Amino acid sequence: MNGPLNGSAIVVKDLSKHYGSGARLVRALDHVTLTIPSGTVFGLLGPNGAGKTTLIKVLTGISEITDGDATVAGFDVRRQSMDVRARIGWVAAEVILDDDFSARENLWFQAKLQSLKGWESRAEDLLKFFSLADRADEKVNQFSTGMRKKLEIALALLHQPLVIFMDEPTIGLDVSTRRMLWDIVTGVHKEFGVTVLLTTHYIEEADALCDRIAIIDQGRILAEGTPSELKSRVRADIVQLETVEPLDAARLSRIPGVQEVRAQGNDWTVRVATADDFLPRLFASVRTDQIRRISVEKPSLETVFLEVTGRRLGQDEPIRDVRRFYAQMQRARR
Amino acid sequence: MRPQWSPLWGLYWREIVRTFRNPFVLLITVVQPFMWLAFFGSSFSEAPASTLEGIFGASNYIQFLLPGVLSTSMLTVGMFGSMSTIQDKRFGFMKRILITPTSKGTVFLTKALGSASRGLVQFPVMVAAALVFGVPFHLSPLQWAAWVGALMLLAIGFCSLFLAITARATDWQTPGVVSNFITMPLMFSSAALFGAKYFPPWMVAISDVNPITFSALLGRSFVLGTTTHWVYLGYLAIFAGLMLAIGFVVSSRWLRVE
Known part of the structure; x- marks a missing residue:
């Protein structure tokens, strides 16, 4: 699994992704430029609809690029999609497993999709690492949410990827499961030396987990750096x-x-x-x-976010838009 | 492009195992053709044997109908293949598959072959049911194999057709709608239910190029012990190959992921 890596796991240059056309054109990603160094845990922080998931879809080859370039693990996302897909792992926001199958069968299936040979011992190691070994032959619909999430991460790690994408890894989880997942993300990163790109709209999550953070809003990267660099901006x-x-x-x-x-x-x-x-x-x-x-x-990431976007995270409707709406109403009445 | 044997096997295995772990899928696949055989097949059970011999060339209508019903039910098999693909899109499983070096063409092939194989589960059940209704079977091993092969080719063709038409669909109801437009015309304009003997010329014209007719006539010649036109098997192979190629190209380009 060697890609020609020169210190950067992901390089994104002037990348745009548009949906629709004409008056309904949506710029989901608007000239995004980003470099993610190998071996980091990199966080994309932004509100819902900021373009985080779209960026993951584009980088994993699920969505096509409208304009610009991107390389993942040293391969061009557009022209060498298969090479990219052999070197990345993906953990969905909603857990996606085959419920009719056991944990071991899910791993077998993932190995087939990746055309792996001699993967069995690694699968056993992963089952042990995630404390799933003693229930590995049970159907996964019997598993708790935390166990399902762990199995999904194990699937993503099976083929020894260079980069793992985690889309909102803790969304919808209770507090204790979220803490457990934070430990897992840190542990996985240390144990397997893999670059992690995760998206989140929880500030404390980005602060606790990420070596570097990019703040994304309305398809644009507004700030990027280590958490302390970002904080020193304020x-x-x-x-x-x-x-x-x-x-x-x-x-x-x-x-x-x-x-x-x-x-x-x-x-x-x-x-x-x-x-x-x-x-x-x-x-x-x-x-x-x-x-x-x-x-x-x-200074906290909270104040940084406020500074670069002009609003607090979670306050999805900016005040200025409400004012504009109100002004339009008044004009219409006249 | 090299064939992706490992994901082909993995995905095909998943299709088959999932069927057997989900008894409802199995049940629904078998029940419908069984109903045709039991109810529709009994429509002429009180008719004089000579009348039946005159129209159908068989003293038992079920004997005449069985190869036809097995052929038309391959249309339903295509619809189920299309529905399971939409289920994978909606549950995000298609994303899990495609964020690996597995191509959309490979996904298509396993869906087409997997649902076709699943459809063949009907064969032993239906033959057993026909035995219960008093249909005698005097087939050679070659004839059994040719009959199953013909149905498999027909199923692969229809599964590919459905998958190609619904490549961009994500709505559960689309396969049902498509099925209504395909199933009825193809079923009634074939020799599956009554034979084309008393058809008007325009329906004969459709029936003569309808793959269901080839499969039904081939099977019927084995069951009734009449002359077999082996060329029908060739026609079915061409139909399956053509649909497989179209479905592969369409899916590789246009298969929607979610």
């Missing part, structure tokens, strides 16, 4: 304090490093370059017995 800490009596806003604003001051009664939100410098200066200018409560929010 060059501000948020300090929130509650005071006993009203403060003079101007006095707070004069403290060096303060970027923005917002007040709601005695609750203050202060945007500062760094809280480490700001707090001593604050205590020098305000009597400490005046402060009832104080907290510091360091």
Whole structure:
């Protein structure tokens, strides 16, 4: 399983994917450029409909590229689709297994699809690794969701792929199963040395699992880097304090490093370059017995997402669109 | 393009095993032709033997009907093949298959061969049922083999036809709709149910190129012990080969994944 890899598991250049045409044209992917280094866990973070799944479909050869280039494991997705497909594994958002068959039979079937020889011992190792060995001959419709998910990952690993695609790996799972899956993704990455491309709309998931993250929205990559690189893009800490009596806003604003001051009664939100410098200066200018409560929010992926997309993840309908809709209504009434 | 033996075997095995693990699929495959034989076949059971001999060349109508019903039921087999393909698309299994180095053409071949094989499960059941209704069988091993072979070719042809027509379909109901347009005309314009002896010329014209006619007449010649036109087997092979080629090309290009 050697592809001509030069340090990059996936290279995407100026890639576009359009559905429909004319007035109904949907730009699911809009000039996406992305490089995913070998051996990383790479996260695509974005809301539903951002283009995450479309990117996976295009890279796995399920959907055709409208424009641009992509290579996976060193092979051109368009011209060398079979070579790509021999070197990738895929874990679906919804678990897709053959329910009429046992875990072992599902593995046998996957081996046939991949035209593998001498795969049996690896299959047994995978069953052990995922603690499925003692139930391997049961039909998989008897399995719990967690077990089904584990079997699906085992299927994806059977042919020793270079890259694994995981589409929303923890969607619809309960909290404990999600934790288990996080451990599995990290474990799989360490144990099998495989590059993982996963999509998610959970910020904490991207933060916990990924070496690198790309923020994707409306078919475009808006930011890309390691979680700490992304966080350092937001060059501000948020300090929130509650005071006993009203403060003079101007006095707070004069403290060096303060970027923005917002007040709601005695609750203050202060945007500062760094809280480490700001707090001593604050205590020098305000009597400490005046402060009832104080907290510091360091830059998080949440604040990064807000910064690059202009909205919070999960807040699918941006406020500006509602305003536009309202304005249109008023115009129509006139 | 090299044949993909490993996925071919894997997918074919899956088609066959799935049938036997799902008793309903098996039941529905067998029940319908059995009903034809039992009810439709009994329509003339009180008719004088001489009348039946005059029209059908057999004293028992079921003896005449069995090869015809086995042939027409291969149409239903095609519909089931198409439905199982749509099920794989809807459950995402087609994606699981195609995100491996398995080609769409290979998927098509296994669906066509798999559903055709599944359809042949009817053969022993129907022959046994006919025995119960008093039909005698005096076939040589070669005749048995040729009869099964003819039905297999017919089934492969119809499965390929259905799969080609529904290559882009993802709706459960499409195979049923397609079936209505194909099944009735092909069934009634063949020699399967009554023979073409009293057909109007325009129906004879259709019947003479209808693959169901070839299969029905071949089987009938074995069961009734009349002269066998072996060339019918050749026609059926051409029909199967042609449909297989069309289905392969259509599926390779247009098979929808989801």
